[in-house]
Amino acid sequence: MPETTHPMADQWPEALKKKAAPIRLAAFDVDGIMSNGKLYFSATGDELKGFNILDGLGLKQLMAAGITVAVITGRRSALTEKRMNDLGITHLMQGREDKKVALQELVSTMDVLPEQIAYMGDDLPDLPAIRFAGLGITVPNGYWLVQKHADYCTRAAGGEGAVREACDLILTSQNKLDEALAKYLEPDA
Numbered sequence: 754m755p756e757t758t759h760p761m762a763d764q765w766p767e768a769l770k771k772k773a774a775p776i777r778l779a780a781f782d783v784d785g786i787m788s789n790g791k792l793y794f795s796a797t798g799d800e801l802k803g804f805n806i807l808d809g810l811g812l813k814q815l816m817a818a819g820i821t822v823a824v825i826t827g828r829r830s831a832l833t834e835k836r837m838n839d840l841g842i843t844h845l846m847q848g849r850e851d852k853k854v855a856l857q858e859l860v861s862t863m864d865v866l867p868e869q870i871a872y873m874g875d876d877l878p879d880l881p882a883i884r885f886a887g888l889g890i891t892v893p894n895g896y897w898l899v900q901k902h903a904d905y906c907t908r909a910a911g912g913e914g915a916v917r918e919a920c921d922l923i924l925t926s927q928n929k930l931d932e933a934l935a936k937y938l939e940p941d942a
Contacts, residue, residue, distance in 0.1 A: 759921050759930060761921070765922060769904060770926040771926075772887055773888055773922050773925075773926035775887065776923050777819075777869040778821045779820055779822050779823070779919070779923060780823040780870065781812075781822070781825070781872075781873045782826055782827075784828060785874075785894070785895065785911040785912070786874060786912075786916060787836075787911075788802050789894075790894065804836050804912075805912055808914065808917050808920075810917070811920030812842065814924060814933040818924060824842055824844065824845045825852050825882070826846070826847050826849065827878055828848070833845070846858075852879050853885050855882075856872060867885055870885070870888070872888070873915075873916065874891060876896050880902060883903055889905075890903055890904065890919050891906050892911040893908070905922065
């Protein structure tokens with residue numbers, strides 16, 4: 754199998770990779786993380802939201818590697834529900850402003866310790882969950898105080914591949930990225 758060293762692998766500090774290595778549950782906010790954080794409404798009041806396709810495949814790769822993926826969002830959106838259903842994400846908690854409490858509720862149904870949890874968010878409602886999780890991740894367009902408390906701030910902005918970057922960090926730290934990419938590198942039959 755060809756080696757597929759992530760271009761950021763050498764730039765991620767060893768301490769960060771050590772925090773990412775035991776992750777078994779990765780939880781994500783939606784607005785500002787999976788989307789660019791902007792809310793779009795049509796003239797008839799229909800909500801529109803853009804999701805990055807790179808993020809979706811990264812989430813599928815996490816799940817294929819045995820990592821549970823959850824989404825915790827403060828807003829309720831049929832579009833978010835559809836996207837998570839399309840991706841096969843069954844742990845969706847919408848309308849949850851207290852992200853830490855929601856995360857703790859989810860964890861109470863699993864055999865997962867805080868140091869085995871990654872949480873990715875961008876604003877103040879996400880901060881308690883980021884501080885609770887063993888690996889807190891945010892984005893460069895996130896609120897400054899969240900950036901200050903997160904273990905890692907992605908290079909990519911929210912909605913622009915930041916989730917994929919976080920997924921790659923976790924998979925790289927667990928030596929699972931090569932396996933996740935192998936089928937795309939197989940020679941033609």
